[in-house]
Amino acid sequence: MSPLLPQASNEAVEIDYLILALVLASAAILALVYGLILVYMFRYHAGSKAARGAPSRKSWRFEIAWTLATMAVFFGLFLWGADLYVRLFQAPADALQIYVVAKQWMWKAEHVGGQRELNALHIPIGRPVQLVMTSQDVIHDFSVPAFRIKRDVLPGRYQSLWFQADRPGAYKLFCTQLCGAGHATMTGEVFAMTAPAFEQWLGGARTTTVAGASMASEGEALFMRLGCSGCHGAHGEGASGAIRAPALIGLYGSRVRLTSGATAVADDRYIRDSILEPDKEIVAGFEPVMPSFAGQIDEEQLMRLDAFIKSLRNGATP
Amino acid sequence: MTDVLADQAEGSYLTDGFTLRSWLLTTDHKRIAILYLGAITAFFFIGGIAAAVMRYNLISASGRLGSADLYNRLFSMHGVVMVWFFLVPAVPATLGNFLAPLMLGARDLAFPRLNLLSWYLFMAAGFTALYALIAGGVDTGWTFYTPFSSLYSNGYVIATVTAIFIAGFSSIATGLNFIVSIHKLRAPGMTWHKMPVFLWSLYATSVIMALATPVLAMTLLLLAFERLFHVGVFDPAVGGDPLLFQHLFWFYSHPAVYIMILPGFGVISEIVPCFSSKELFGYKFVVWASIAIAVISFLVWGHHMFVAGESLYSALLFSLLSYAVAVPSAIKVFNWVGTMHKGYIRFDAPMLYAIAFIGLFTMGGLTGLFVAALAADVHLTQTYFVVAHFHYVMVGGMVSAYFAGLHFWWPKITGRMYPEMWGRAAAIIIFAGFNLTFFPQFILGYLGMPRRYASYPAEFEPLNLLSSAGALVLAIGYLLPLLYLLWSLLYGDKAPANPWSATGLEWKTPSPPPTENFPETPLVTQPPYQYPLAEAVSHE
Secondary structure, three states, rough: OOOOOOOEEEEHHHHHHHHHHHHHHHHHHHHHHHHHHHHHHHOEEOOOOOOOOOOOOOHHHHHHHHHHHHHHHHHHHHHHHHHEEEEEEOOOOOOOOEEEEEEOOOEEEEEEEOEEOEEEEEEEEOOEEEEEEEOOOOOOEEEEEOEEEEEEOEEEOEEEEEEOOOOEEEEEEEOOOOOOHHHHHEEEEEEOOOOOOOOOHHHHHHHHOOOOOOHHHHHHHHHHHHOEEEOOOOOOOOOOOOOOOOOOOOOOOOEEEEEEOOOEOOOHHHHHHHHHHHOOOEOOOOOOOOOOOOOOHHHHHHHHHHHHHOOOOOOOOO | HHHHOOOOOOHHHHOOOOHHHHOOOOOOOHHHHHHHHHHHHHHHHHHHHHHHHHHHHHHOOOOOOOOOHHHHHHHHHHHHHHHHHOOOHHHHHHHHHHHHOOOOOOOOOHHHHHHHHHHHHHHHHHHHHHHHHHHHHOOOOOOOOOOHHHHHHOOOOHHHHHHHHHHHHHHHHHHHHHHHHHHHHOOOOOHHHHHOOHHHHHHHHOOOOOOOHHHHEEEHHHHHHHHHOOOOOOHHHHHHHHHHHHHHHHHHHHHHHHHHHHHHHHHHHHHHHHOOOOOOOOHHHHHHHHHHHHHHHOOOOHHOOOOOOHHHHHHHHHHHHHHHHHHHHHHHHHHHHHHOOOOOOOOOHHHHHHHHHHHHHHHHHHHHHHHOOOOHHHHHHHHHHHHHHHHHHHHHHHHHHHHHHHHHHHHHHHHHHOOOHHHHHHHHHHHHHHHHHHHHHHHHHHHHOOOOOOOOOOOHHHHHHHHHHHHHHHHHHHHHHHHHHHHHHHHOOOOOOOOOOOOOOOHOOOOOOOOOOOOOOOOOOOOOOOOOOOOOOOOO
């Protein structure tokens, strides 16, 4: 099929096939309904002498038959759409992570290397990219039609969206959730680049960012400044002496046992909540002594702290 | 107008008192229906004018109005007025009010004073909404998503949700009145399966109204509290959940779609058999499909949130249930088409509107499958595809059905015939204008044009221009009935009791009916739709 809209991601082709199937199924049903109406209008209009014969007497066989046929077609379409959605929902573990903060009315993206951009997003092709997104105010929505992707960006939580672009180019980025007067201007461009071009862009953009620091190292500076190191250790290795706070090294992605007896996966959400609402999920063996940082740090700082803790996942300091 | 009505010689409900007081304090369901008809028509044109200005703005990519904020307020009021002050009440409050007792063979509804009260509530709500509109409007869209509506919007959110809150009580009162009337006031012999489908559909609608509307009231109350006192229900900064509002809102608003469309199904189920001179094909299936829709409609709200952040498993479940609710709708379409088979089809205006309804509703329903299919929804939702989809269902479907019903029962309501040629011409113009307006929006949506944009990238301009041109045709189509129906009040031919040779108790009393509806209570011995070509099957 020759698409009206560029198919710039892996998913785009698959979603277009699903939409094509829906178009064909709909066209067939429409043709049947309109066709029969037109035929009946023509053949059985009041003045027509068409032989009508005896009226058909039973209808339940028809009813059961077309109800079952409809259900079968619908169930098939459901399975198809659901299968694709499930795959789109779960990001591969090795995806390149990029942080996105939305606010009235702009998109702010930050790469792990510390490169920041506004209303633009540079990504490599041929590699899964995962966006970790949050909003500073109202609900926004990150939508790139050429990739056939879209996800609401909510305040107070991280939303994840992943895709793999496979064709270099510049593609329109829209906010598709009504977010106020500037809603229609909250647009931008996604630049999909070959891997070498992307590396080169990262290098070039690096020099333009503040102090050329990576997200993780900025997060570490913040970690020191906010006093986190007093309990968690200077490099997140856990405090010496009296154990007041869990070690952060190797934390990201691990399962954490809580005092409630439950376990939690230490993902982006867990880290975010532990900083803002430390009393909610207390790690087994520790006292709930950590103060909340809600209202003291903004979304971008939170994401840098998140990036710092993530960088400790292999036990190495940044 | 009074002297015109005076010549409805032999004492009809229209000649039973000519003072303003006799209208404003009436408890006659037929007069209350007329009061609603006036109010609802006014709201339809207010909402329509907002739509026309929006289509004018979208003619050029940069937006002709020059103000994004003004545009946001326009589409918000368009949505609020059209949904709560036209689509939800239109068929139940006008046609339903007028016809339910007549079709039941009753003197009036079960609670005539409650019926008048619900009109006053509706008017109070309407004036509150107009106040909000004149004071400056609201910029949240008709969906009021938090935290935009609760913390960030600078529009008249409180006034607008107050209007909807009050309208909700009107809706609940009407629903309860219909439920009790249908249970208690059926004429002797009218068993459940001898009841016309229109009454069944009113019944199903009323159940949704009575059960879902309180959830809306609660949601709007929470929203108002959040905005006034910042209680933190929806604000994540203090532990609230922005998605909670969407869950609560759609728990009402998805069933509300069926409040809007089920009465339309009822209207079409009366008209197609009449103008095919044939029994409704599969009466019981059509009836139980209405009930099935009413029940399943409560279980599908989550399909509005496939990209909003709900869990994978709830998305899968809501998608499956959304397909399930489409099945009974499909059954109805097949049965209407089946009814036309081997009929003697007449093409009077009500039938043309009904045929337009079947086509447009089918289109709207089928495109619903696109947004119910999870992965396809990810691409299509929040774009013009969705705008086109729900306008096919709501405007192409529900408004066509309303017009079909209005023309069908106009002689009964007013005692006058409308000019048939004009009626047919308007039906065809509306059908053409509608498709020209909304079909391009499916393509715009696929191409990725987001909804609620005051300005847009230049490549979307040609299709938008086409859509705006269609809106002009549609506007002419909607003005025509206003003019010729008013004309018919003065100059239309006097209507006989049963101009369409229809079955149904409402046609067995004069046009317009006397205040007491029937001189003596009718006795029902036959199933409905005993047209000459009726199938010789009993419904029992």
